[in-house]
Amino acid sequence: MKLLSLHDTLSRKRQEVLPSDGKVFRFYCCGPTVYGPAHIGNFRTFLVQDLLRRVVELSGIETCHVRNITDVDDKTIRESQSAGISLADFTAGWTARFHDDARALNILKPHVEPGAVQHIPEQITLIETLLASGHAYCSGDGSVYFKVSSYAPYGRLSRLDTRELRAGAGESANDADEYDKDNVSDFVLWKTRKPVDGENYWESPWGEGRPGWHLECSAMGMKYLGESFDLHAGGVDLCFPHHENEIAQSEAATGKTFARHWFHNEHLMVDGSKMSKSLGNLYTLADIMERGFGPGELRYALLAGSCRTKINFSMERLQEAQGNLQRLAAFIAKLGGSLPAYDELCRLAAAGSLDTGPFLPVWEALLEDLNTPAALGQLFTVLKPLEKALAAGSLKEEEMDAARTGLAVIVQAFGWIIPEVADEAGNAADVPVEIAQMAEQRWAAKQEKNWQESDRLRDELAVAGWTIKDTADGYEVEPSRQ
RNA sequence: GGCGAGGUAGCAAAGUGGUAAUGCGCUGGUCUGCAAAACCGGUAUUCGCGGGUUCGAUUCCCGCCCUCGCCUCCA
Numbered sequence: 001m002k003l004l005s006l007h008d009t010l011s012r013k014r015q016e017v018l019p020s021d022g023k024v025f026r027f028y029c030c031g032p033t034v035y036g037p038a039h040i041g042n043f044r045t046f047l048v049q050d051l052l053r054r055v056v057e058l059s060g061i062e063t064c065h066v067r068n069i070t071d072v073d074d075k076t077i078r079e080s081q082s083a084g085i086s087l088a089d090f091t092a093g094w095t096a097r098f099h100d101d102a103r104a105l106n107i108l109k110p111h112v113e114p115g116a117v118q119h120i121p122e123q124i125t126l127i128e129t130l131l132a133s134g135h136a137y138c139s140g141d142g143s144v145y146f147k148v149s150s151y152a153p154y155g156r157l158s159r160l161d162t163r164e165l166r167a168g169a170g171e172s173a174n175d176a177d178e179y180d181k182d183n184v185s186d187f188v189l190w191k192t193r194k195p196v197d198g199e200n201y202w203e204s205p206w207g208e209g210r211p212g213w214h215l216e217c218s219a220m221g222m223k224y225l226g227e228s229f230d231l232h233a234g235g236v237d238l239c240f241p242h243h244e245n246e247i248a249q250s251e252a253a254t255g256k257t258f259a260r261h262w263f264h265n266e267h268l269m270v271d272g273s274k275m276s277k278s279l280g281n282l283y284t285l286a287d288i289m290e291r292g293f294g295p296g297e298l299r300y301a302l303l304a305g306s307c308r309t310k311i312n313f314s315m316e317r318l319q320e321a322q323g324n325l326q327r328l329a330a331f332i333a334k335l336g337g338s339l340p341a342y343d344e345l346c347r348l349a350a351a352g353s354l355d356t357g358p359f360l361p362v363w364e365a366l367l368e369d370l371n372t373p374a375a376l377g378q379l380f381t382v383l384k385p386l387e388k389a390l391a392a393g394s395l396k397e398e399e400m401d402a403a404r405t406g407l408a409v410i411v412q413a414f415g416w417i418i419p420e421v422a423d424e425a426g427n428a429a430d431v432p433v434e435i436a437q438m439a440e441q442r443w444a445a446k447q448e449k450n451w452q453e454s455d456r457l458r459d460e461l462a463v464a465g466w467t468i469k470d471t472a473d474g475y476e477v478e479p480s481r482q
Numbered sequence: 483g484g485c486g487a488g489g490u491a492g493c494a495a496a497g498u499g500g501u502a503a504u505g506c507g508c509u510g511g512u513c514u515g516c517a518a519a520a521c522c523g524g525u526a527u528u529c530g531c532g533g534g535u536u537c538g539a540u541u542c543c544c545g546c547c548c549u550c551g552c553c554u555c556c557a
Contacts, residue, residue, distance in 0.1 A: 030557075033556085041556095042556095043557085073555085075555080159484095159486080160552090160553065236551070236557080237552070239552075240553065266551085269551090272549085275557095304495085305494085309495090310488080310551075311495095317494075320494080320505065320506050324506090365496090374503080376505070377496055388521095458518090468517090469517095469519050470518075
């Protein structure tokens with residue numbers, strides 16, 4: 001079976017995604033900082049990573065997926081204090097919210113989801129190693145910094161050399177707590193305790209304080225995946241300095257390649273620019289649902305664009321998603337039977353007996369750098385003749401089986417949430433009494449060929465948000481599409 | 483200033499050295515009292531601009547213009 005090949009940020013080439021140990025594909029994803037609800041841009045990243053994992057697993061490869069929760073940093077401390085609750089309670093609340101949203105979006109749970117606070121000893125050990133080998137130094141105030149000049153390959157990932165870093169950093173880089181660095185590009189490994197930190201500090205050989213923000217990913221990644229693992233993922237913005245610093249501190253400590261493959265997805269844009277609180281163009285899943293869309297439509301829309309290009313978010317995209325998902329739902333319903341479940345497909349793939357049948361071109365598009373737009377193009381190309389054949393009743397039983405399995409692979413790779421197909425019985429129950437009565441009156445008027453009255457009632461129903469569809473022997477009432 | 487991504491029909495978005503997938507929209511038709519839904523068909527002689535290489539470039543090379551991101555916390 002063909003395998004996924006994916007663009008690697010470090011080499012700038014496409015590489016096959018393979019487990020280095022031949023068994024389990026081990027990968028790390030930078031997770032959320034839990035100081036508020038994640039926005040849909042954050043979820044684009046987690047959705048793309050979910051797609052990656054699903055494609056790997058549906059290729060028959062077992063994975064170990066680690067995604068951290070950042071539960072201590074300036075923002076979580078500041079926000080917990082203004083909320084007047086402990087850091088632990090504060091981050092637990094937002095972590096729960098993140099889990100709820102992720103579940104709604106059908107994102108697979110990572111195998112390990114470590115938090116920074118639970119891994120302070122591991123981070124301290126890593127700092128000790130770096131100090132012992134001369135890659136780090138203590139400053140006068142009890143902080144510890146990584147000495148960038150001690151690690152020659154620094155800047156390879158983002159292609160910034162240290163001179164450029166210095167020039168570009170500008171004049172505003174003098175953070176009050178970082179006055180004691182030897183060099184502006186050095187970054188903090190351990191932050192000494194400050195009054196604003198309140199009770200949020202830990203003991204260390206260098207005094208009270210807390211770990212620097214890059215450290216947790218190195219320490220936890222290596223703890224759960226080994227000193228060297230298969231792939232590390234995150235949004236493009238993390239490329240520098242976060243991932244650059246992770247590489248430096250990890251590889252300086254171990255002398256081994258930290259991650260073999262770096263995968264960065266592009267950002268989600270809104271109104272032509274990056275989402276941010278200051279621009280007021282930031283949406284959460286809850287905001288989307290308030291506008292009448294579901295997580296399924298959001299998932300479809302966010303995965304419809306290539307993960308390597310920026311996509312501009314809009315409600316039109318959700319509408320398009322809605323229509324396409326309904327088309328798929330209708331096809332699946334007409335196909336009958338049930339589609340094989342995710343785990344079943346993975347088992348078949350692992351045994352080398354998963355056949356995507358007529359959907360092979362769709363699957364192969366996904367294997368080419370997770371090219372979802374091409375995959376969707378192929379999907380509809382494949383679907384059209386099948387829809388026709390199905391409507392004509394000319395599809396043989398074995399062809400229907402092949403279609404069920406093949407389509408299931410695609411649906412599961414995308415992790416699509418297929419909506420219920422509205423049937424008359426299920427629908428009738430949801431129609432309010434007065435709407436049903438109006439519809440009934442309109443039907444009566446229509447039977448009497450009183451077009452004026454029946455059209456008037458139909459318009460009135462439309463204003464109320466309901467659409468009438470006349471059928472061969474009656475009518476249906478449905479909520480209008482937006 | 484440095485680094486990076488991108489400019490393809492009304493919108494979104496693939497793609498290839500040999501002549502432009504797909505979705506939405508729009509539009510014509512079938513159906514309908516008229517609609518809606520569904521179905522059938524149409525919808526870029528052209529791929530930011532100007533050169534060059536080539537039998538042939540949207541696809542390769544050079545220059546230019548424009549948009550966006552990163553260089554500071556950030557998915």
